[in-house]
Amino acid sequence: MANNQLFRTCPNTGLLFHKPAETLMKLNAVVAVVILLIGGVLSLLVTLTRWQEFHLLPADKFYQALTAHGINMLIFWIIFFEMAILYFASSTLLKCRLATPRIAWLGFILMFIGAIVTNVAIMGGDSSVMMTSYVPMPANPKFYLGLILFAVGALLGCFVFLGTLVVAKAEGTYEGSIPLVTFGALTAAIIAIFTIASGAIILIPTFLWSIGYIGHIDALMYRVIWWAMGHSSQQINVSAHVAVWYAIAAIVFGARPMSERVSRGAFLLYILFLQLASAHHLLSDPGISSEWKIFNTSYAMYLAVLASMIHGLTVPGSIEVAQREKGFDKGLFEWIRKAPWGNPVFSGMFISLIGFGFIGGISGVVLGTEQINITMHNTIYVPGHFHATVVVGTTLAFMSLTYFLIPVLFKRELVMKGLAKWQPYLFGLGMSVFSIAMMGAGTMGVARRHWDMAFSGAVFGYDFPAVAYTLMAITGISGIVAIVGGAAYILITVLSILFGKKVAGTDEYSTGPNAPLQMAAAPAGHGNIGIGGFVAPGTFVFALVFLLLFVVYYAVNWKYLASIWPMG
């Protein structure tokens, strides 16, 4: 396989692409974007149904569309894109050939077939069971089978990633330790393996149950193990998009981590504690003890929350230091005022960081508090929370990375740069308002996964306060703003890849040998930047504002809990 020895160097960034890895990155990214389009159309249908003035779909179609939206967005779009990131963070960043490209291909094909099989099952109309597919509500066997095939494919992708790390080490393609971004991707891959194993443990018996080989699956056991996949898969996203934040800070600003030890230590905390969060979904369940709930829901004393709070400081902190060293050293905030807000690679990443932390992070911890959960479990507060983490956080981070990858990986110049400039704002801010409005409706008791908050046709009636309807209308409006932003992303991406001007000097492949990746130069100290011995005082002020909001919101929710009926 001569193909297996071909490399090219990007003339603008110096990044090295191994030809088979390059092809697989492109394929995974393209399939991801196509799935995002499908999920996006579904999101419009779901949004316009829950916006009570329109109430677009009939009940059966609504539940079908919601099932398909959840699976395509939360699983297929994100994991296809993450495969591209894993190959980028291993092969490209380590200047190494991709290990076993054929197995990587096999993984891709399995994922592709799996995604199609599950979607076909949902389209059949007998698998409107939501992404969670809680037993004993049955789905078509194809529904589970597709997910299993997809998971096996993703697992192969993780092994190829790990194999590439081994090859890079053995062949000496880099000096010293792996870069921080690769370290973050490694964290994501380790969590992915745990996630997929949990998925196999529960989905394989469920598949056998659906075709009649197993008589009974305990409903509570299913929930416990399913969530070890369901929540952990979102933790893959957290690790991956934090790695993307670091990558973009490095790419746009040349920022170096403030301290490798702190940033890597925080990733280690993810590996050790992040998966415990499956307990978040079980806090109001019967038959699980409070001790178990408290230990797990808090990631053992909130050590994974600590890790996210660390990344939330060190990513913007590293940007601040880089900016101050460039001369933007005046006052507290000159570094952020003078940041390239018109560059979607940066603006998307920064909105992702703020939205994930301030909206998704704080609401997630509050929602995941054992007793406070009683006032929020299964209300629309829950999707409000996770649209802030997964959509504002992960999806927007991946979108901003795409703007970097189009010239570098796809070798095309971006088209419609004016629209691209606005896209992260439309999408990120639309989605942020959407999340907050949903959380508001959730605190009024509006249920998630529910076709009609007016309960028309029910034996009993119940009227939600008018504010709840208003909040759902705001959800609808801001949802549509975000969908327009999402459509802009897809339009820009597809048109750039198809019709963008070719980037010069990107077609020269050679067989190497390539010089190994150099270690970073030792930092010479930060000089005299910053204020009062703090090199990133602006970021620190942001962090204190964040902490203050966190404390206040947390206290308010305990107060709210204390107002409901005593129970115990």
Place this chain on the structure above:
Amino acid sequence: MSAIQPPSRRIWWNQPIDRVEGTWIVLALVWCLIMFAMMPYWHVAGKQNLSNEAYRISSADYAAKAQAVIDKYTVRNETDRNYPVVAPPAGSDIYLIGRLWEWWPIYELEKNQTYRLHLSSMDWNHGFSLQPLNINLQVVPGYDMVISITPDSSGEFTIVCNEYCGIGHHNMLGKIYVKD
């Protein structure tokens, strides 16, 4: 130079911690420990907790227990479907059935009295969501969850199902009345 290059020292865990980071880590860790302590603290000092009391039970056995209470304490029937309105004495065990797509029966309780509320499902997962209080509990088939509740407000309360349970999910409502 950056996060996409190997660190300048192979042994990265010796690198000194910046003052900004060090301060933040201490602050964040303290906050994390406070949040952790709040949950056990609320079990001791707070009044809203889950009981941890639950039993495995078959749907038939659970339905029989519920029926016994209904037979004994029904005071009237409501709606075209003749929902029994059940007014058991304070302190007693009351069984609420979740099934496709209704909550059965209606309970009529007294304010400031404590009842042992049992929740279970006859078929799929359901969600007990008591409005407008916004008390939300997962109802799982095969499990009998017991919670002592003390209604401290009176009036008509609605139970919404907030766990997706199929095509009739949005019509699955129930009632609890609390008398002064």
